[in-house]
Amino acid sequence: MPSKSLLMLLAAILVALPASLPAQQASKTPTAESESSWQAAIKARREQLIQQNGPGTDAALRSQLLVMRDKDQSVRGFAGGKQVSGMTPDMLAKMPATDAELTQELKQIVEQKGWPTISLVGIEASNGAMLVLTHSADHAWQAKLLPQLEQLADASRIDASSLALVVDKELVSEGKLQRYGTQFKFVNGEMAMYGVEDPGGLDRIRARALLPPMDFYKQMLSQIYQVKAGNAIVSATPPAAKED
Template identity: 40%
Template sequence: MRRLSIIAALCLATAAFGQDDIALQQAAWEKAAEARQDALVKLWGDGSNPVLRRKLNAMYLRDQDARKFMMALPPDQWTDSQERRRQETDTALTVQLKEIVKTFGWPTFRLVGMDGASQALLILNHSADHEWQREMLPQLEKLAENEEIQAADFAMLLDKTLVASGKPQRYGMDFKFIDGKMQMYTVEDLQHLADRREHVHLPPLAVYKHMLAEIYHLKVTDEVAQPEPLKP
């Protein structure tokens, strides 16, 4: 059974594109992504710790269950109780992930396979502990450079952390919900954004924007939002 990174799985779950050029970009990216995922699975299998991999999978399923309303309803229809449950889930999963990292180190391909490594990064990405996210960045960047975790998954975390610090993002992965639409937060060195995305195996920006529109049922505009640092 083919396995996909978090980002690849989301992209492949979207509907067919209406524009031919975007559809061609999607098809080319999907083909390359599938080959890359197959190679990683062949190399690492399920990793050396299947018990930990299953635990991370259970944590991931809990994370996704707490967010299913976000995929079914536009943001203006999200209720306070749904948001509260999501936040409580994120807090509990952060505690679990910290204990895993303390005991085993960061979950890499070698330890928990491709799925487990991506699921661990997604849980960290959803954490409200922004200080811990920042503390983990140097180690995770090195792991990504050494191809021990997915560079695309790290890119998503890095962008979220930069935006939370009030800085321009690097890969164009973080968007803002505003007035019933979505805007990309400002990006550093926009001229070379496409090259950076390709380097870490992210889909072209037009493909990613279409994916977001399909997931959140909102129009993704070409307007740019300015990052504002989160209050401690």
């Protein structure tokens, strides 16, 4: 079973998810007044990407990636974009093996066909590939892919919002401040956020990446993991310190 200090890195949920939350669930968030604006922005950006890139040309690969996405989400208690169960000890025990299996499958895909762009497999499958990468424990591979993925995002060939978790995960693994505030750690019975580059401008930075406000994100994490996401801040551990 992964340690609690690593749980949020292993089990982070792709932040594109809040855009699909049912209205009755979304209404519970303290940021209800701003929901319509950021959700509309995410929806508009998504439609723009689909229009620009099309539905994808490789149907077989699209189907494969969607199956991979569903497997990734099932072990985390999600099905059809909705949470169907909370995290359980059995799910946590199965998660590392599932992530390792999906990582190897994605590596083969990338080696044979390159990164699954929206134009190749459609936006759902492309984001599914990013989901698998986000949950991979192979930090070296993630870091190697990151420059290419950032270029693809800048060119609107992949969904830039789905890349935020990978960026933050790599920064935290290097002991650095994260950018978008997506990574948390269990501390004293609550979830504490790893330090960010610009605390005062965090919601503004998240909005540029078409991510939901932090209040909404914390509420979502609390609901998923049944543990409060509080206001405490923790520092990431540099790799050298981890080896000592």
